[in-house]
Amino acid sequence: MIRFDRVSKSYPGSQGGLHEVSFHIEPGEMVFLTGHSGAGKSTLLRLVGLLERANRGQVWVNGHNLSRISSRRLPLFRRQVGMIFQDHRLLADRTVFDNVALPLVVAGLGQAEIRRRVQAALDKVGLLKKARALPVTLSGGEQQRVGIARAVVSRPPVVLADEPTGNLDPELSLEIMELFRQFNQVGVTLLIATHDLALVEHFSCRTLTLRDGRLVGDR
Amino acid sequence: MARRRRTNRLRASLQPRAWLLRHLQVFVSSLGRIWQRPFGNGMSILVIAIAIALPAGLQLLVSNLAQLAGHWEGGASATLFLKPEVSDRQVKALLQRLGNDQRIGALEHLTPQQALEEFRQHSGLSEAISLLEENPLPHVVLLKPADAGLSPERFQALVRELRSQPEVDRAMVDLQWVSRFRAMVQLLRRGSQVLAVLLSLAVVLVIGNTIRLEIQGRREEIEIVKLVGGSRAFIRRPFLYEGFWYGLLGGLTALLLLELSLLFLRGPVERLAQLYGGGFRLQGPDPALALAMLLVAVLLGVIGAWLAVQQQLDRIEPA
Numbered sequence: 001m002i003r004f005d006r007v008s009k010s011y012p013g014s015q016g017g018l019h020e021v022s023f024h025i026e027p028g029e030m031v032f033l034t035g036h037s038g039a040g041k042s043t044l045l046r047l048v049g050l051l052e053r054a055n056r057g058q059v060w061v062n063g064h065n066l067s068r069i070s071s072r073r074l075p076l077f078r079r080q081v082g083m084i085f086q087d088h089r090l091l092a093d094r095t096v097f098d099n100v101a102l103p104l105v106v107a108g109l110g111q112a113e114i115r116r117r118v119q120a121a122l123d124k125v126g127l128l129k130k131a132r133a134l135p136v137t138l139s140g141g142e143q144q145r146v147g148i149a150r151a152v153v154s155r156p157p158v159v160l161a162d163e164p165t166g167n168l169d170p171e172l173s174l175e176i177m178e179l180f181r182q183f184n185q186v187g188v189t190l191l192i193a194t195h196d197l198a199l200v201e202h203f204s205c206r207t208l209t210l211r212d213g214r215l216v217g218d219r
Numbered sequence: 220m221a222r223r224r225r226t227n228r229l230r231a232s233l234q235p236r237a238w239l240l241r242h243l244q245v246f247v248s249s250l251g252r253i254w255q256r257p258f259g260n261g262m263s264i265l266v267i268a269i270a271i272a273l274p275a276g277l278q279l280l281v282s283n284l285a286q287l288a289g290h291w292e293g294g295a296s297a298t299l300f301l302k303p304e305v306s307d308r309q310v311k312a313l314l315q316r317l318g319n320d321q322r323i324g325a326l327e328h329l330t331p332q333q334a335l336e337e338f339r340q341h342s343g344l345s346e347a348i349s350l351l352e353e354n355p356l357p358h359v360v361l362l363k364p365a366d367a368g369l370s371p372e373r374f375q376a377l378v379r380e381l382r383s384q385p386e387v388d389r390a391m392v393d394l395q396w397v398s399r400f401r402a403m404v405q406l407l408r409r410g411s412q413v414l415a416v417l418l419s420l421a422v423v424l425v426i427g428n429t430i431r432l433e434i435q436g437r438r439e440e441i442e443i444v445k446l447v448g449g450s451r452a453f454i455r456r457p458f459l460y461e462g463f464w465y466g467l468l469g470g471l472t473a474l475l476l477l478e479l480s481l482l483f484l485r486g487p488v489e490r491l492a493q494l495y496g497g498g499f500r501l502q503g504p505d506p507a508l509a510l511a512m513l514l515v516a517v518l519l520g521v522i523g524a525w526l527a528v529q530q531q532l533d534r535i536e537p538a
Contacts, residue, residue, distance in 0.1 A: 051446075051537055069229070072451075076229035079448035089443055103447040110237040150447070 001027040001158060001189040002048055007057035009043055018043055019213045020057070025191065025206075027157070030184040032200045033193040035210035041193040044210065045160050048191065049081050050074060062157050079107055082151030086163040088143045090135040096122070096146050097131040103154040121149040125179060141172040148176070152183055159183065161192045165199065173199055242456070249460035252433075253468070260465075263429045267469030267516070270422045272476040274415035275504065275512050279477065281408045283502055295371065295397055297378045301358040302388040310358050313386045317362065322377055324365035331356045357388060371397055419519055426465050426523030430458050434531045442537040455528050459521055466520020470513040477504055 002025040010017040018040045025031050033041050046052045047059050050066050059066040062080050069077050082103075090099050100121055104114045122128045125145040127138075135143055144164060151159050161180070165173035177192075177199060184190050194200065200207055209217030253260045301310060310328070317323055329337070334356040339345045362381075364374050375392055382390040434441070444454055485501050492499035504512070 049446075064229070073229045075445070075448045075450040075453075077448075078446065080229075083446055089446065091440055091443060102444065105241070106444060106447055106449040106453055108234055108237050108241065110234055111240065154447075 001025050001029070001062060002191060003058075003060040004044075004047075005058040005060070007047065007054045007059055009040075009047060009052065009054050016040060016043060017213050018047070018054075018210075021210075021213075021215045022057075023208060023215060023218060025189060027189055028184070028187050030180065030190040030203075030205050031192070032203075032205055032207040033191060033210065034195060034197065034200060034207055037195065039210040040213040041195075041210055042162055043213075045083075045162050045191065045193055048158070049083050049160055050077055075106075079103065079154060080156050080158065082154070082156040082159040084144075084147050084151045084159065084161040084164050086166040088135070088147040090143060090146055090150075092135055094134075095131065096127060096133050096135065096138070099135065099146055100149045100153050103150060107154060117153055118149075121153040124152075124182075125149045140167050141175070144168065144176060145179070148179060152188070156188070158189045158191070161190070161194075163194055164192065165194060165196060170198070174202070177203060245457050246460050249457045250464050252457070253461060253464055260429070263425060264465060264468045264472055266425050267422050267465060267520075268472035268476055270418040270425070271470055271473035271512060271516050272480075274411050274418055275473060275508065276477055276480065277407070277411035277414060278508065279481075279502070279504060281404060281411055284404045284407065286502065287499060295369070295374055296361060296363045296393050297374075297381070298391045298393065299360040299362070299381060299387050300389045300391075301360070301386050303357050305358065305386045309386055313384065314360070316384075317360065317381075322365055322369075323362050325361075325363040327361040329359040329361070331358060334359055371401070419515070422466075422469070422516070422519045423523040423526065426462055426469075426520050427527040429465065430462055430524045430527035431531055433461065434458060434527060434535075438535055441532070441535045445535070446537045451532065454532060458528050459524050462520040462522075462524020462527075463517055464520070465523075466517040467513065469520070470516030473512060473516065474504065474509055 002023075004021050004023050007021045008017070008019050010019075016038055021040075021044065033044060035041050043052070047054055047066070048061055050061075050069065053067065061077075064077060064080075066077075091102070094102075097118055101114050101118045104117060109117075119128060119131070122131055125148055127142060127145055127149065130138060130142065135146060138146065144167075148161075148164070151161075159180075164180075165176050168176065173196065180190055180192060181203065207217065207219055208215060301313070305313075314326065314328055317326055331354045335348065335354050338356070339348050342348075364377065369377075378390050378392045381387060441454055481501060481503050488499075488501045
């Protein structure tokens with residue numbers, strides 16, 4: 001589902017980036033991506049979500065060679081990948097419902113279908129009652145769950161999460177991870193970047209470890 | 220919840236009804252967005268309106284002047300000097316022929332005697348004239364065209380024809396001032412066109428800049444929409460509609476400004492026209508001009524928005 005073949009990414013005048021990273025994630029896997037900050041976790045996720053392109057090597061996601069996706073088709077590709085961020089990246093002036101509906105509106109779905117799917121997604125993350133609320137009125141954990149609902153509402157085969165529990169206490173973090181596991185159980189491929197090793201220990205999932213832009217562990 | 224898809228094609232699914240509904244939604248919401256900042260956006264709209272109203276107003280002035288020129292062309296006249304040797308009988312016959320000509324209106328005949336008398340009164344050379352042994356002046360015929368709106372070219376052609384009459388020695392056409400007036404109107408018309416082009420550019424720039432600021436203000440939203448797979452067209456749409464609204468509102472305001480200005484001018488203009496004894500009435504923008512103003516305004520709005528969008532959207536990428 002996600003395949004890196006000797007992928008390098010460097011930023012001019014900066015130490016960060018990735019060097020010759022190769023791995024393969026099968027469909028339906030749930031994988032943790034760990035490493036100290038600056039090791040390249042975010043860069044790797046950005047390459048998968050095609051927020052950036054690799055300098056060298058090939059990235060394959062869901063059967064697409066990302067170097068072959070033109071900027072015109074880029075939006076269509078992004079619809080196949082759900083992305084979750086530490087800072088949630090919600091629209092402050094839209095309700096929870098509208099935030100979650102955004103990927104479906106963008107994809108051009110009909111109103112009835114949008115309502116049905118958004119309600120299902122909000123139900124799944126336990127926020128159905130807050131559909132009319134604005135994001136600022138929610139707690140950090142709830143905002144993150146809105147972000148998660150938005151990432152899965154269009155039923156993408158791949159979901160990426162960049163430090164999804166970064167600002168949450170352990171109990172909430174566990175709850176969020178439990179949600180991810182539920183999505184994984186219905187077939188979603190998940191790649192979760194986190195530096196919370198205790199959390200990684202708790203779930204016995206495959207873990208990729210990055211250090212200074214190189215893949216140093218895969219277990 | 221999630222369903223695995225194994226498609227290797229990236230293709231957008233198009234649902235015409237949802238697409239149309241979405242357009243309608245953005246159409247209305249973009250107007251609402253302008254409404255949200257009534258003062259700032261109102262000022263932009265006023266600037267646009269003035270830029271549209273100025274050339275349109277000048278155009279209106281030009282067409283009113285042209286109408287005035289039509290009124291005054293009755294002032295065009297010609298003078299025929301007959302050959303000295305023609306007899307009174309021949310003169311009478313000529314006058315009869317001219318009187319029967321449908322194209323000729325007012326007709327006035329001055330005998331050499333009358334002409335000399337008039338000359339004596341107006342020239343102040345009565346002493347010198349009394350020394351003349353015989354009257355050197357010929358018969359003179361003054362005439363005006365029957366159709367007051369006759370173009371100078373047609374009138375000139377008529378006079379050329381009269382000159383070839385055997386009794387006529389020379390013919391003079393007095394319509395130089397009409398030609399000058401027309402040339403002036405032409406110049407004004409050309410000036411209004413130049414002004415229209417320049418101010419159209421100004422409208423495009425004003426709307427482009429307004430939309431550019433709007434895009435920058437919604438940077439975060441654009442980034443997020445790009446993250447979830449919003450296409451260029453999707454992101455562009457609300458801004459283009461906003462350009463449309465700016466153009467339309469600017470055009471409507473321009474029409475309002477024109478009407479108000481005319482209302483302000485109408486009284487004095489009509490008094491002036493009465494003093495000159497003319498039935499001249501100040502013409503407002505006719506439906507064709509009004510429609511053209513609105514169409515051009517809308518077009519300029521969309522063009523301005525398009526330029527801003529083309530320049531800005533690619534620069535905003537999710538970080």
